[in-house]
Amino acid sequence: MDDISTGVLLSILFVLILLSAYFSGSETAMMSLNRYRLRHLANSGHKGAKRAIKMLERPDRLIGLILIGNNLVNILASAIATIIGIRLFGDVGVAISTGVLTLVVLVFAEVTPKTVAALHPERIAFPSSVILRVLLVVLSPFVKVVNFITSGFLHLLGIHSVKNDDALSQEELRTVVNEAGALIPQRHQEMLLSIMDLEKVTVDDIMIPRNELYAININDDFKSINKQVIQSPHTRVLLYRDTIDDAVGFVHLRDALRLQSKGQFSKSSLLRAVKELYFIPEATPLNVQLSNFQHNKERIGLVVDEYGDIQGLVTLEDILEEIVGDFTTSMVAPPSEDITLQQDGSYLIEASINIRDLNKEMSWHFPIDGPKTINGLVLEYLEDIPEPNTSMRLYGYPLEVIDVADNMIKTVRVMPQHYLPPKVTND
Structure with a gap:
């Protein structure tokens, strides 16, 4: 050097x-x-x-x-x-x-x-x-x-692999979608997030409950059956014998109207036109059911519990609405029709409304892991059927029972302007 x-x-x-x-x-x-x-x-x-x-x-x-x-x-x-x-x-x-x-x-x-x-x-x-x-x-x-x-x-140190694992978890993928900004339109972001949420939602959450099904008793008077077919708001109608649990099948109005036009409309011809029933176990995740609909080439099915009793009805459109939003041909009324704004800022709400739909419509935060309706949520909270004018604070929202009939709460008033976040207790 x-x-x-x-x-x-x-x-x-x-x-x-x-x-x-x-x-x-x-x-x-x-x-x-x-x-x-x-x-x-x-x-x-x-x-x-x-x-x-x-x-x-x-x-x-x-x-x-x-x-x-x-x-x-x-x-x-x-x-x-x-x-x-x-x-x-x-x-x-x-x-x-x-x-x-x-x-x-x-x-x-x-x-x-x-x-x-x-x-x-x-x-x-x-x-x-x-x-x-x-x-x-x-x-x-x-x-x-x-x-x-x-x-x-x-x-x-317990590390046995030095290869990269670049796979994203679901929550990481959700963050990527949320942070995409202008690269992905807001509407597309919502659809992608909805697809990822399908596995968290079950058919129970979106089904039309059995008490709201539009169905025709095949044992009724023939004129009554004919009238119900003509006035049906749906393209597929469930037929049953005396009780919903004894369902026969679905009939397409196109087939029924064709029989009427040919003068062949009768109970026997109507029964021959029914399609075989397709049953869906309750608690089936929507991502699984969407795949099942595709595999079985079905568009509509009846949700049954562990005892085989019919709990409600689910269609392919119901699942697609979870992804892309409501269609104009929805089988049930949109949540907004069950919600009425009052002058004092409160809302009158049909207690049979689905809680998930209510939360989406109003950006509220009622729990969705228990009862499916406001009626069920109040009954679970009170452990009794309340009298009209009963008031409570339910998960931070002031709520008043307005109407009770047939052992059900029909209407409630919610005052979101007085919402207080629920206190979190540390056990």
Whole structure:
């Protein structure tokens, strides 16, 4: 070293600091790459993306390579800086060179390149991957030794795999959709989130309850049956014998009207026109039922409990409405028709309204993991059938029972302007 001039040593030190900056920036750039954009670019034929994704398949090798290079140049830089310091300042030069080199490396070989790489990872990572791939081949023996020792320590810590797992959880995917901003229209975001929520919603949550089914008793007077067919608000009508649990099948109004036009309309011909019933177990998640509808080529089914009793009816349209919103041909009235705004800011609400629909319509927060209707929620809370004018605060919302009939709460008044968040108790 004594034969090398100070100017040459300074030039070598400058090159080493540049190499340190390169390794520091490359590490940050490679680790900051968006894995999904990277995969998209690779599938599109981008060579830099293909190189980067290949190297990121084994992050232990990539990090080992970069750290070997970075530490090597930093140690050499430290040695050369010490020699320069001693030449220029004597023994005190050791301390001076250490302080100056620390500052230079920190600013120009660490913070600055890593910041630039974090802001523009693709601009740094893709060109760097060419050099890194060559270095990986040249320094392969050293990298393998370092990785072997590192893997031993990782095994002691219980880490047995060093491969990347880029799979998103459902909540992470939800966050990605929410943060997409202008990249995905708001309406499309809502639909994507609704699709992810299908597994959290069951057929019980969206079914038309049995007491609201429009059905025809085949044992009724024929004139009554004929009238009900003509006045049916739906294209498919359920036929039963005396009780809903003794369901016969669904008849399409198109078939019934064709029989009427031919003068062949009778109970026997109507029974011959019914379609076989399709039953759905209660608590079936909507994502499963959507697949079942497709597999069985069905559009409508009866929800039954564990005893085989019919609980309600679900259609393919009901499930699709959970994704895209209400259709104009919905079999049930929209929630807004069951909600009436009063002059004092309160709302008169039909107690049979579905709580999920009410929460969606009003952006309220009634629980949905228990009773399905406001009537059921109040009865569960009071554990009794209340008298009219009974008031309570239900999950933070002031609520008054307005009308009770047939052992059911018919109408309630909710005053959301006086809502108070429920107190959370720590047991």
